[in-house]
Amino acid sequence: MVRVTGNFQSESPIHLKAFEVLQAAFENGWADPAKLSQSGARARQLKNNALESIGSALSIEVDSIVPVSPASLGYFVGIQGLNRGSSSLIHGATDRKDVFAIASKTAHQLLKSDLTGKLHSEKTQSKGSVLALQIANAETGVIQDCQAIINDVKPDHIFLDATTSGIRVPLIDQFSTALFDSKSWYGPSGLAFLVLKKPSEWSNPLPHLNAAHPNFDVSLPLLLAAAVALENFSAEVASANTQAREFNEQLRNAFSQLADIDIAGQLDSSLPHLLSVSFLNCNGEELLREIQNDGYSVDSGSACTADNLEPSHVLAAMGVLTHGNIRITIHPGTTQEEIDGLISSVSKNVQRQRR
Amino acid sequence: MIEIDARGLRCPQPIIELGKKISTMNKGDEVTLLSDDPATEPDLSAWSRMTGNKFEKKSESVFLVTKLSER
Numbered sequence: 001m002v003r004v005t006g007n008f009q010s011e012s013p014i015h016l017k018a019f020e021v022l023q024a025a026f027e028n029g030w031a032d033p034a035k036l037s038q039s040g041a042r043a044r045q046l047k048n049n050a051l052e053s054i055g056s057a058l059s060i061e062v063d064s065i066v067p068v069s070p071a072s073l074g075y076f077v078g079i080q081g082l083n084r085g086s087s088s089l090i091h092g093a094t095d096r097k098d099v100f101a102i103a104s105k106t107a108h109q110l111l112k113s114d115l116t117g118k119l120h121s122e123k124t125q126s127k128g129s130v131l132a133l134q135i136a137n138a139e140t141g142v143i144q145d146c147q148a149i150i151n152d153v154k155p156d157h158i159f160l161d162a163t164t165s166g167i168r169v170p171l172i173d174q175f176s177t178a179l180f181d182s183k184s185w186y187g188p189s190g191l192a193f194l195v196l197k198k199p200s201e202w203s204n205p206l207p208h209l210n211a212a213h214p215n216f217d218v219s220l221p222l223l224l225a226a227a228v229a230l231e232n233f234s235a236e237v238a239s240a241n242t243q244a245r246e247f248n249e250q251l252r253n254a255f256s257q258l259a260d261i262d263i264a265g266q267l268d269s270s271l272p273h274l275l276s277v278s279f280l281n282c283n284g285e286e287l288l289r290e291i292q293n294d295g296y297s298v299d300s301g302s303a304c305t306a307d308n309l310e311p312s313h314v315l316a317a318m319g320v321l322t323h324g325n326i327r328i329t330i331h332p333g334t335t336q337e338e339i340d341g342l343i344s345s346v347s348k349n350v351q352r353q354r355r
Numbered sequence: 356m357i358e359i360d361a362r363g364l365r366c367p368q369p370i371i372e373l374g375k376k377i378s379t380m381n382k383g384d385e386v387t388l389l390s391d392d393p394a395t396e397p398d399l400s401a402w403s404r405m406t407g408n409k410f411e412k413k414s415e416s417v418f419l420v421t422k423l424s425e426r
């Protein structure tokens with residue numbers, strides 16, 4: 001077993017402060033906030049404080065935030081809650097598979113992607129439509145021009161997928177529902193936040209008795225940890241972005257020295273901490289393993305690394321090379337030494353494979 | 356007509372075999388690539404853009420590739 005010295009996978013350990021809170025929360029926040037007991041009252045207080053803190057960090061009214069677990073359920077309630085049965089769902093070709101799954105059960109239209117990852121709408125009949133719009137892509141980091149797409153599509157309702165962009169890209173004003181993922185600010189995974197900006201446009205698509213207050217019963221300790229992680233990441237995000245942009249530029253420049261590479265999206269219109277690059281005539285699975293042997297872990301969108309042996313639908317939709325792909329996530333703790341090490345490992349292994 | 360039967364081969368093998376063959380061909384020559392790998396179609400479109408050659412999908416798993424550049 002090789003000791004990993006540099007983690008460039010999309011997953012990372014949760015923020016240290018959030019981890020400390022988790023432990024304390026399991027001691028103090030175990031009771032049901034809905035009950036009248038003393039411990040219930042304390043749990044309620046903790047929950048309210050956490051939601052207040054999250055609302056203030058996201059600049060969203062606390063009453064419109066509904067914690068939901070897991071994130072995939074958030075897609076369903078966020079999108080289907082806007083669908084009045086006869087609606088058509090319009091969404092991007094580079095969206096999460098969760099959105100494709102929902103679209104497969106309803107009338108839908110696809111917004112195509114160009115080579116840079118930007119979505120384009122053909123002028124279509126969009127009356128009675130729900131637009132599901134991903135602010136930034138989870139694989140490539142490409143940020144959409146949301147306002148331009150909305151102006152073209154003119155949907156009745158808008159669902160914004162902020163699960164990857166998190167607090168790195170501000171929300172536009174015009175939306176009905178939005179979804180955040182605690183993972184995007186180094187909180188615990190398995191917890192998302194649905195924002196009901198226009199409650200009158202939304203109704204709970206799950207079986208329920210109380211229509212007024214949707215409640216998806218999430219773990220209170222996870223909620224508290226998510227709030228603390230967000231509070232801490234909010235203070236770090238500007239410097240994290242600056243550092244990540246510098247590292248991303250170094251990676252792009254270094255990989256460009258190797259011939260026949262295909263980088264998905266341009267840095268200026270992408271999240272700075274994500275990079276997806278494909279090397280012609282290389283095998284993604286082997287590349288991932290060889291880089292791992294050098295002590296660096298990365299992700300891959302190549303077919304050979306996927307369970308279903310299908311290539312990344314995001315790369316395919318963009319027209320970017322799907323084989324020989326690696327995906328790099330730069331975390332706030334990533335060091336120059338790790339970047340240098342990753343560059344030399346990737347360069348060495350790409351050249352060896354091409355020999 | 357030159358033909359590469361890459362059926363049953365997984366990515367990136369079909370594209371590597373195509374690259375090897377096309378390097379021995381002259382500009383304007385055509386080659387038929389048979390491949391049932393789901394990555395071949397999207398990768399042919401990226402490969403064409405990167406190398407300056409072109410391809411046309413004739414039917415399921417059958418692609419006609421034309422050499423247009425030096426590589």
